Amino acid sequence: MALTDEDVLRIEGKAEAIRETILDMLVAAGSGHTAGPLGMSDIFASFYFHILKHDPTKPDWEERDILILSNGHIVPVRYSAMAHAGYFPVEECLTLRKFGSRLQGHPERLRLPGLETTSGPLGEGLSQAAAIAYAFRMDGKKNNVYVLMGDGEQDEGNVWEAVMWAGKEKLNSLTAVIDRNNIQIDGMTEDIMPLESLRAKYEAFGWHVLEVNGHDVRAFIGAVEEAKSIFEKPVCIIAHTIPGKGVPEIEFDYKWHGKPPTAEEAKRFMQQLRSGAGRVPNEYA
Amino acid sequence: MINPHAKLSSNLFSAEIEKKPTRDGFGLGTVEAGKKDQNVVVLCADLKESTRAEWFEKEFPDRFIEVGVAEQNMAALGAGFAAAGKVPYIASYAAFSPGRNYEQIRTTIALNERPVIVCGMHAGVSVGPDGATHQMLEDMGLMRMLPNMTVLNPGDAEEARKTVVWAATHTGPVYIRFGRSNVPTFTTPETPFVVGKALTLWSAQEGTQPKVALVATGSLSYEALLAARSLASEGIESIVLHMPSVKPLDEEALMDAAKKCGRVITIEEHQIAGGFGSAVAECLSECYPVPVMRLGLRDTFGQSGTPDELLEYYGLTAPKIAETARKFVKGA
Numbered sequence: 001m002a003l004t005d006e007d008v009l010r011i012e013g014k015a016e017a018i019r020e021t022i023l024d025m026l027v028a029a030g031s032g033h034t035a036g037p038l039g040m041s042d043i044f045a046s047f048y049f050h051i052l053k054h055d056p057t058k059p060d061w062e063e064r065d066i067l068i069l070s071n072g073h074i075v076p077v078r079y080s081a082m083a084h085a086g087y088f089p090v091e092e093c094l095t096l097r098k099f100g101s102r103l104q105g106h107p108e109r110l111r112l113p114g115l116e117t118t119s120g121p122l123g124e125g126l127s128q129a130a131a132i133a134y135a136f137r138m139d140g141k142k143n144n145v146y147v148l149m150g151d152g153e154q155d156e157g158n159v160w161e162a163v164m165w166a167g168k169e170k171l172n173s174l175t176a177v178i179d180r181n182n183i184q185i186d187g188m189t190e191d192i193m194p195l196e197s198l199r200a201k202y203e204a205f206g207w208h209v210l211e212v213n214g215h216d217v218r219a220f221i222g223a224v225e226e227a228k229s230i231f232e233k234p235v236c237i238i239a240h241t242i243p244g245k246g247v248p249e250i251e252f253d254y255k256w257h258g259k260p261p262t263a264e265e266a267k268r269f270m271q272q273l274r275s276g277a278g279r280v281p282n283e284y285a
Numbered sequence: 286m287i288n289p290h291a292k293l294s295s296n297l298f299s300a301e302i303e304k305k306p307t308r309d310g311f312g313l314g315t316v317e318a319g320k321k322d323q324n325v326v327v328l329c330a331d332l333k334e335s336t337r338a339e340w341f342e343k344e345f346p347d348r349f350i351e352v353g354v355a356e357q358n359m360a361a362l363g364a365g366f367a368a369a370g371k372v373p374y375i376a377s378y379a380a381f382s383p384g385r386n387y388e389q390i391r392t393t394i395a396l397n398e399r400p401v402i403v404c405g406m407h408a409g410v411s412v413g414p415d416g417a418t419h420q421m422l423e424d425m426g427l428m429r430m431l432p433n434m435t436v437l438n439p440g441d442a443e444e445a446r447k448t449v450v451w452a453a454t455h456t457g458p459v460y461i462r463f464g465r466s467n468v469p470t471f472t473t474p475e476t477p478f479v480v481g482k483a484l485t486l487w488s489a490q491e492g493t494q495p496k497v498a499l500v501a502t503g504s505l506s507y508e509a510l511l512a513a514r515s516l517a518s519e520g521i522e523s524i525v526l527h528m529p530s531v532k533p534l535d536e537e538a539l540m541d542a543a544k545k546c547g548r549v550i551t552i553e554e555h556q557i558a559g560g561f562g563s564a565v566a567e568c569l570s571e572c573y574p575v576p577v578m579r580l581g582l583r584d585t586f587g588q589s590g591t592p593d594e595l596l597e598y599y600g601l602t603a604p605k606i607a608e609t610a611r612k613f614v615k616g617a
Contacts, residue, residue, distance in 0.1 A: 118397040124361045131365025161358035
């Protein structure tokens with residue numbers, strides 16, 4: 001699908017709305033992850049407002065593209081994106097992690113239509129996505145299958161079992177996106193368990209690898225388009241992102257991986273968000 | 286006396302009784318299910334000969350999926366295949382699946398309610414010479430604890446075939462346990478198999494009072510039957526319940542047996558903690574408390590040996606079961 005300048009502006013606007021809702025929901029929840037969801041907002045906006053073939057009124061639509069979130073802990077960004085796309089009212093986001101809510105702390109497929117899988121325990125999304133891509137190929141179905149993973153998640157052995165298998169089976173309708181934000185709970189990925197060269201690892205396992213700036217909507221959508229033109233190999237898009245993106249005060253800080261802002265912090269963060277991370281004078285924020 | 290409604294093998298107490306491993310039932314059952322439903326797929330983790338998955342591969346090469354020695358991936362792949370409308374059987378040794386991939390089964394299959402059929406081969410000490418690492422004795426416990434999971438432990442190859450064919454029609458996740466060694470095929474194609482139902486193999490002579498209920502699962506039900514026959518010859522009447530369905534458990538049949546006999550012995554090739562005996566004891570302690578004795582492995586791992594040596598050592602052969610029953614009955 002051609003991408004116009006207007007499209008880019010529209011998607012970027014959605015990404016900002018997704019971020020604002022993330023802050024609202026985390027404050028209301030009083031627990032949850034901040035850095036990852038903010039860092040993945042541009043990618044989720046790109047998926048839900050441009051890339052995916054989907055219908056919010058028919059989450060089980062047979063012809064939909066499949067988007068699997070493997071690192072379930074960043075689900076606030078998915079909930080926010082789904083709400084803004086029309087799957088459910090944005091106000092419902094404020095029920096995140098609360099008793100009786102469809103928006104569980106980690107996503108549960110059976111509670112909320114449109115989630116595709118139940119996730120949280122790391123390393124399992126790629127396997128499920130690969131099997132779906134394989135089954136679709138058996139049935140001659142053309143749906144695209146996307147899976148989003150974290151970079152810390154790459155420590156899991158299950159990931160590499162699936163990487164090996166998807167490479168062996170040459171699953172070309174499968175596109176994996178790795179949120180390369182370089183942080184995990186205990187610190188920087190390269191200190192906790194070095195991943196580099198991530199690109200060379202995936203290539204060695206029979207994948208085609210693309211690297212992009214995960215905050216550049218045009219570049220990211222371009223990479224997904226390029227992935228479609230790669231035959232006989234699954235594609236891995238390493239999306240370099242800034243954890244906490246949009247709130248300069250917490251950007252790059254791994255301590256924000258697993259905690260929510262307080263109401264006071266959120267007010268400050270919201271101001272930073274609305275000022276375009278300082279690009280817009282504060283009186284407009 | 287033998288329950289005529291069970292339609293058991295005509296060679297039941299003869300040396301001529303057919304002997305086959307229950308895993309053969311997996312091979313036959315998957316081929317049968319595959320013929321009925323073209324969405325059936327079989328995944329195997331580098332053990333296609335010993336799991337009998339190659340019987341399916343031979344018939345349906347395009348629907349056989351080799352995943353290599355990667356049981357965690359196999360379980361989550363199973364969830365993915367089910368998500369795409371396939372009916373996946375995942376096959377490996379029980380020590381690895383569900384032993385190694387428990388969490389993948391928990392999250393992507395049980396919690397996610399994907400109808401994956403987890404097939405654990407080479408369960409129990411009767412694996413024999415391979416030793417403790419490969420003698421899975423905790424699988425029924427692990428699987429029984431999971432909400433949404435059905436747990437089946439067929440008694441012979443014929444019943445195993447029935448469980449495998451049934452599983453393809455079920456809309457939820459299933460665990461089926463299989464053994465490696467040759468065991469008597471005591472059931473027939475006519476023997477009823479209903480998930481959630483016990484099968485009475487042996488009942489007391491009319492007008493007599495049974496003293497003990499032998500409640501068994503898997504191939505040891507045949508040993509329980511032999512024990513009951515030998516006890517009857519000594520004047521000790523008993524009931525034998527074969528329970529291939531560990532979850533759901535036939536609580537009604539259990540309570541009925543407890544009421545009739547007043548004492549129950551459970552028999553399984555599994556740890557007595559958490560497995561079948563625990564399930565029976567849990568049920569009876571809540572619904573109809575009677576003395577229960579559990580036979581199985583008592584907080585110990587297995588070891589190398591022949592299946593017969595090991596079953597005898599751990600007290601799971603017919604003579605050992607009869608000996609336990611005698612003491613139990615006398616002690617009352």
